Amino acid sequence: MRIATWNVNSITARLPRLLAWLESSGTDVLCIQETKCTLEQFPTDALREAGYESAVNATGRWNGVAVLSRVGLADVVTGLPGGPEYDGVQEPRAVSATCGGARVWSVYVPNGREVAHEHYAYKLRWLGALREAVAADAAGTLPFAVLGDYNIAPTDEDVWDPAVFEGATHVTPAERDALAALRGTGLSDVVPRPLKYDRPYSYWDYRQLAFPKNRGMRIDLVYGNAPFTAAVKDSYVDREERKGKGASDHAPVVVDLDVR
DNA sequence: ATGACTTATAGCATAAGA
Numbered sequence: 150m151r152i153a154t155w156n157v158n159s160i161t162a163r164l165p166r167l168l169a170w171l172e173s174s175g176t177d178v179l180c181i182q183e184t185k186c187t188l189e190q191f192p193t194d195a196l197r198e199a200g201y202e203s204a205v206n207a208t209g210r211w212n213g214v215a216v217l218s219r220v221g222l223a224d225v226v227t228g229l230p231g232g233p234e235y236d237g238v239q240e241p242r243a244v245s246a247t248c249g250g251a252r253v254w255s256v257y258v259p260n261g262r263e264v265a266h267e268h269y270a271y272k273l274r275w276l277g278a279l280r281e282a283v284a285a286d287a288a289g290t291l292p293f294a295v296l297g298d299y300n301i302a303p304t305d306e307d308v309w310d311p312a313v314f315e316g317a318t319h320v321t322p323a324e325r326d327a328l329a330a331l332r333g334t335g336l337s338d339v340v341p342r343p344l345k346y347d348r349p350y351s352y353w354d355y356r357q358l359a360f361p362k363n364r365g366m367r368i369d370l371v372y373g374n375a376p377f378t379a380a381v382k383d384s385y386v387d388r389e390e391r392k393g394k395g396a397s398d399h400a401p402v403v404v405d406l407d408v409r
Numbered sequence: 410a411t412g413a414c415t416t417a418t419a420g421c422a423t424a425a426g427a
Contacts (some may be wrong), residue, residue, distance in 0.1 A: 158426085159416055183426085185416065210417050211425070260427060300427070319427060354427070355414035362411095366427075392411050398426080 220249030
């Protein structure tokens, strides 16, 4: 079974590339972030015609997540149970489902903006709620993984130049501690292999030729429990999808699982 | 070649991204 996670930066803008990539990659289950659409705008019909069921948590212009599956879609949970509010609302940043023998979460962790910003404190609270919400499944016997855009580079090796990120979000000890606490529930970082260069970056800024210069970050992560990681046959970043006109600024992270 | 940001919006500049 091929599972992937991809921040598409608007599913409306990305739909042609999304459909083409689903077909060319042979992905069975795709966790999507930043759909940037309402529930009504989500392309459920086009995806169904392509053979995928959709579980969607989307409310409008910002955020939005989904799980697509062509191997079954059951026990959908929309949102992060116990998750914090920002500006009085629970933003659409989580959706989970059981697909073909594995349970997956698609998460879009808050960005944080700046360390002094209220959004950063919200990010840490959100990660704390995520840890509590996944603990039982993380300790379970069913292959289970939390996939998505974590907006955190786990180590300095996961950014193209640590000096550039000094004092910035995505690399602070508190954010990395939150990741460690999440791993503490029984999850492990499934580190993909890069298809080029030495680091498996998954995000490159649109500006200043970041992609051709490989000035990237590894912030799209797959955290799997022991039954999940035991079934991993391969994992890679499909950087080809970052190329060309109409690309997202994130590339898909793909995991091949040996489950029936 | 991979190429100098992109997206959605009761818009025409702004907020957000990271």
